Amino acid sequence: MEPDPSTSWYPVARSDDLPLRHVFQGELLGRELAIWRADDGFVNVWENRCLHRGVRLSIGLNEGRELRCQYHGWRYANRTAGCTYIPAHPADAPARVICNVTFPAVERYGLVWTCDSPGGVAPGDGPPVLAALEAAAPLGLRNLPVNAEPSTVLDELAAYAFVPTGLLAQRTAHDRPVAGSATLGTEELGAEVSVTDRGHSWIELTARMGEAASRVVLFVQPVDSARSVVRGVLAGGADGADGADGAGVHSPERDQMAVLRHHHRELSRLRDAIEDRAARRPSPVPMTPRLQQVRLRPAESALEHDRRDGGRRTGLRVSVARRWDTADAIVAFELRQLDGLLPTPRPGAHIDVELPNGLVRQYSLVNGPGETDRYLIGVKREPASRGGSACLHDTVIVGDVLAISEPRNNFPLRRDSFRTILIAGGIGITPLLSMAQALHWSGHTYELHYFAQSAGHVAFTEILDSLGPDVTTHLGLDPSGTGSVLTRLLSDPEDGGHVYVCGPGPMLDATRNTATTAGWPDHAVHFEYFTNATEIDSSSSFEVELARSALTLPVPAGSSIMDVLRANGVAVASSCEQGACGTCLTAVIAGEPDHQDVYLNASERRAGDRMAICVSRSRSPRLVLDI
Amino acid sequence: MAVSDTATMGTPSCTDPVALHEWYPISALVEITPGLVHRTQLLGGAISYTRTPGGSRPVVWPSGGEASGAEVDGLAVDHQLPVRVKFGYVWTTLGRPEHELFDIAECDEADRRIQNGGSIMVATSAPRAIENFLDMGHFPYVHTGILGAEPRTEVLEYDVEVTDEEILATRCLFFQPQAALSASDGQMTEYVYRVPHPYCVMLYKSVPTDASRMDVIALFCQPMTEERVRAHNFLCMVDAVNSDTALKRFQQLIFGQDKPILENQSPRRLPLDPRAETPIRADKSSISYRRWLSAKGLTYAVIPATAPSPTPAPTPAPTRSS
Ligand code: FES
Ligand SMILES: [Fe+2]
Numbered sequence: 001m002e003p004d005p006s007t008s009w010y011p012v013a014r015s016d017d018l019p020l021r022h023v024f025q026g027e028l029l030g031r032e033l034a035i036w037r038a039d040d041g042f043v044n045v046w047e048n049r050c051l052h053r054g055v056r057l058s059i060g061l062n063e064g065r066e067l068r069c070q071y072h073g074w075r076y077a078n079r080t081a082g083c084t085y086i087p088a089h090p091a092d093a094p095a096r097v098i099c100n101v102t103f104p105a106v107e108r109y110g111l112v113w114t115c116d117s118p119g120g121v122a123p124g125d126g127p128p129v130l131a132a133l134e135a136a137a138p139l140g141l142r143n144l145p146v147n148a149e150p151s152t153v154l155d156e157l158a159a160y161a162f163v164p165t166g167l168l169a170q171r172t173a174h175d176r177p178v179a180g181s182a183t184l185g186t187e188e189l190g191a192e193v194s195v196t197d198r199g200h201s202w203i204e205l206t207a208r209m210g211e212a213a214s215r216v217v218l219f220v221q222p223v224d225s226a227r228s229v230v231r232g233v234l235a236g237g238a239d240g241a242d243g244a245d246g247a248g249v250h251s252p253e254r255d256q257m258a259v260l261r262h263h264h265r266e267l268s269r270l271r272d273a274i275e276d277r278a279a280r281r282p283s284p285v286p287m288t289p290r291l292q293q294v295r296l297r298p299a300e301s302a303l304e305h306d307r308r309d310g311g312r313r314t315g316l317r318v319s320v321a322r323r324w325d326t327a328d329a330i331v332a333f334e335l336r337q338l339d340g341l342l343p344t345p346r347p348g349a350h351i352d353v354e355l356p357n358g359l360v361r362q363y364s365l366v367n368g369p370g371e372t373d374r375y376l377i378g379v380k381r382e383p384a385s386r387g388g389s390a391c392l393h394d395t396v397i398v399g400d401v402l403a404i405s406e407p408r409n410n411f412p413l414r415r416d417s418f419r420t421i422l423i424a425g426g427i428g429i430t431p432l433l434s435m436a437q438a439l440h441w442s443g444h445t446y447e448l449h450y451f452a453q454s455a456g457h458v459a460f461t462e463i464l465d466s467l468g469p470d471v472t473t474h475l476g477l478d479p480s481g482t483g484s485v486l487t488r489l490l491s492d493p494e495d496g497g498h499v500y501v502c503g504p505g506p507m508l509d510a511t512r513n514t515a516t517t518a519g520w521p522d523h524a525v526h527f528e529y530f531t532n533a534t535e536i537d538s539s540s541s542f543e544v545e546l547a548r549s550a551l552t553l554p555v556p557a558g559s560s561i562m563d564v565l566r567a568n569g570v571a572v573a574s575s576c577e578q579g580a581c582g583t584c585l586t587a588v589i590a591g592e593p594d595h596q597d598v599y600l601n602a603s604e605r606r607a608g609d610r611m612a613i614c615v616s617r618s619r620s621p622r623l624v625l626d627i
Numbered sequence: 628m629a630v631s632d633t634a635t636m637g638t639p640s641c642t643d644p645v646a647l648h649e650w651y652p653i654s655a656l657v658e659i660t661p662g663l664v665h666r667t668q669l670l671g672g673a674i675s676y677t678r679t680p681g682g683s684r685p686v687v688w689p690s691g692g693e694a695s696g697a698e699v700d701g702l703a704v705d706h707q708l709p710v711r712v713k714f715g716y717v718w719t720t721l722g723r724p725e726h727e728l729f730d731i732a733e734c735d736e737a738d739r740r741i742q743n744g745g746s747i748m749v750a751t752s753a754p755r756a757i758e759n760f761l762d763m764g765h766f767p768y769v770h771t772g773i774l775g776a777e778p779r780t781e782v783l784e785y786d787v788e789v790t791d792e793e794i795l796a797t798r799c800l801f802f803q804p805q806a807a808l809s810a811s812d813g814q815m816t817e818y819v820y821r822v823p824h825p826y827c828v829m830l831y832k833s834v835p836t837d838a839s840r841m842d843v844i845a846l847f848c849q850p851m852t853e854e855r856v857r858a859h860n861f862l863c864m865v866d867a868v869n870s871d872t873a874l875k876r877f878q879q880l881i882f883g884q885d886k887p888i889l890e891n892q893s894p895r896r897l898p899l900d901p902r903a904e905t906p907i908r909a910d911k912s913s914i915s916y917r918r919w920l921s922a923k924g925l926t927y928a929v930i931p932a933t934a935p936s937p938t939p940a941p942t943p944a945p946t947r948s949s
Contacts (some may be wrong), residue, residue, distance in 0.1 A: 071888055073768045098905055111793065417778060
């Protein structure tokens with residue numbers, strides 16, 4: 001029976017084809033692959049085609065954590081291949097659906113293996129496990145491209161003849177020519193070679209000569225219908241420890257050279273014969289691998305604000321892989337998905353965490369670029385906690401399973417300015433740490449200012465240390481001390497510069513006011529509130545008309561618009577319900593909103609065309625909303 | 628893939644009426660030696676051309692057995708193809724276009740420096756080359772330090788107007804660094820792009836010394852086959868300072884940076900289905916261009932939107948168990 005190529009594993013590269021920061025171009029079954037190793041060791045096997053405009057990713061830049069396309073600089077994350085940044089639109093987080101086609105990858109016997117199964121789900125049991133190669137360090141032979149059909153190549157490899165390793169090594173050790181010269185074949189040497197095992201894409205041969213014996217496994221990589229690559233692995237390496245040959249002691253490097261040379265010469269000879277015969281047959285039709293269609297979305301919405309997908313969804317299950325005290329009253333949690341891959345985190349994103357006690361809390365991801373196998377959050381124990389942080393601190397331990405949402409990004413990071421100032425207060429460091437790492441690893445200039453009570457309150461010092469001199473900590477400052485540092489930092493508003501701030505309410509207000517006074521435009525100051533400290537006024541009553549639902553509802557004092565909508569069966573997305581996260585922003589068609597949120601900036605408030613319906617109310621007796 | 632590249636006789640492999648009944652540039656007039664045979668390809672067919680001895684009249688015909696460089700009397704050639712000379716190029720057609728070639732008003736200005744900035748062969752389709760020309764987003768990455776520079780990578784919203792005759796993109800702004808100066812000394816440059824022909828595109832850019840006038844740079848594509856193009860770089864500049872060679876060299880530098888990118892794009896034919904690739908707002912002009920080609924019913928050098936997904940050829944089993 002023919003093997004199903006989509007569940008069969010084939011070698012597509014050698015492990016040493018993937019040196020640091022390199023992208024290797026491979027090919028399997030007529031499909032080009034971009035193969036690269038990230039700095040964390042993970043081997044990525046992707047379709048060799050940027051999904052923006054089809055440029056080969058093998059000419060892209062391996063930045064260690066992300067791969068950058070050469071054409072328009074789109075960035076794709078290690079492991080997930082999710083797009084993390086589209087330079088043409090610095091203000092927008094790329095839509096989650098923008099993700100390259102990935103294939104599973106396994107390294108075994110010095111080779112990189114994959115199968116034609118787009119999506120990265122590894123079928124079956126992985127590449128073949130061969131007893132001959134498990135025993136001692138096997139030696140990879142030079143790979144040999146053969147212009148012939150893979151199935152024929154495999155059949156013809158049964159005729160491969162070679163000399164057992166031990167004998168080759170001995171001969172060089174005594175400075176005698178190996179097998180005399182290229183004209184003297186293995187038959188003349190009297191080695192007896194037989195096929196000792198075979199699979200659907202490989203063949204194992206054993207050569208015996210007197211006491212000496214060695215085994216070689218030849219794997220056939222089907223490049224296309226008429227092209228193959230033979231990748232050989234010699235059991236037992238160059239010292240021939242595999243068989244019963246009992247070789248003497250000699251220089252390992254010279255042995256290895258002699259062995260590699262012998263196999264290369266003999267394999268090349270066989271290749272020539274195979275190609276000769278193949279050239280006399282009609283050439284088969286080239287393979288046409290299915291190109292993956294871009295995931296279905298209207299073309300124009302490839303970029304969108306993540307928050308449109310908002311809502312209270314905690315559909316991912318993660319387990320707590322690690323928890324540790326990262327600072328006074330701050331616990332760090334490392335969350336790993338139970339199976340499969342987590343959605344690609346982008347700088348500034350947060351997740352909703354559903355706690356064992358039923359509460360849902362938002363935490364920013366601390367992840368750096370390419371750190372895609374886990375989510376990292378920092379949780380501060382809030383004295384006035386309604387049970388969120390206390391529950392995490394006191395009851396959640398390693399091994400616990402939590403439900404979380406996909407990452408959402410209300411705080412996306414632009415990377416198009418000459419000056420980026422990141423300002424963090426206390427636990428507000430978390431989103432800014434992911435931003436700082438993104439800027440650091442992609443070589444952008446930035447400065448991170450971290451205000452904390454004391455050295456003991458500084459969280460994630462190991463990450464801060466990895467960032468080096470772009471980080472400044474400001475310890476133990478009172479509000480006026482903080483104020484004067486902020487004044488200094490923001491004294492010189494720069495055209496095209498951007499300020500990002502996250503921290504407690506008063507510090508946020510101070511930063512925003514200082515920035516405005518210094519002349520920074522509203523759109524250059526980005527912030528994320530942790531909790532909304534503004535007193536919410538819900539005393540007024542008014543009427544909302546829902547334009548698309550053809551409903552008019554009274555909003556009594558003491559109830560929010562959102563409460564009223566939900567009570568009447570209208571589904572609305574929300575997250576913080578404190579006017580801080582922007583999830584529930586709704587278009588206003590008529591009427592004058594009374595903004596009570598902290599999300600919109602001054603000019604957006606003046607425009608009055610969107611409002612946060614979880615907290616904001618109405619100045620006019622009637623509001624018409626686009627719902 | 629290269630099957631259609633092997634045509635040596637004058638039979639075009641193209642059967643697309645939209646592509647057939649269109650004018651194409653085949654050479655800059657000044658680059659044709661009178662009395663000698665020049666050969667090239669158009670729409671998959673081989674064509675020959677020359678200029679009449681002593682005269683300037685170009686003659687174009689479907690290639691017979693004549694060798695490139697052989698002597699020929701243009702006046703005596705049978706089966707001549709229609710010819711136009713415009714913008715300094717010789718244009719021909721394999722069909723019967725009902726329309727004349729588009730105009731470029733600036734070419735009539737007396738002080739314009741008009742020249743061919745190079746005719747360069749690229750292993751891609753003509754529409755891929757056009758789309759690259761329309762694209763500002765690649766400036767910082769492909770023309771680093773010349774037409775763009777990181778981190779100023781934003782493509783601001785611009786306007787696109789589409790009529791049956793042409794596509795016009797206006798208010799196209801992009802940050803352009805000053806060569807060799809600190810990048811922050813750059814400035815926003817405004818471009819206008821115009822596509823008056825399925826395989827021709829031009830940009831207008833204000834003249835550094837006279838803001839009221841626009842330099843015109845165009846790419847006239849000669850589709851040799853569906854997946855091979857000869858791109859004629861047309862320059863129509865107001866420049867009293869730089870020599871012709873300097874202007875040419877600059878254009879060749881820019882195009883030389885685009886060429887390797889174009890040759891690493893797959894598929895080579897332009898996919899017209901909007902979901903085949905991932906457009907973003909910055910690609911507004913390319914989105915319009917693809918829709919415009921679809922509306923014309925063009926099928927040559929593109930992958931039409933309506934085409935069923937390529938049926939996988941009966942895949943020969945890569946390996947066989949014994
Ligand atoms: S083609 Fe890769 S970023 Fe545009
Ligand atoms: Fe370009």
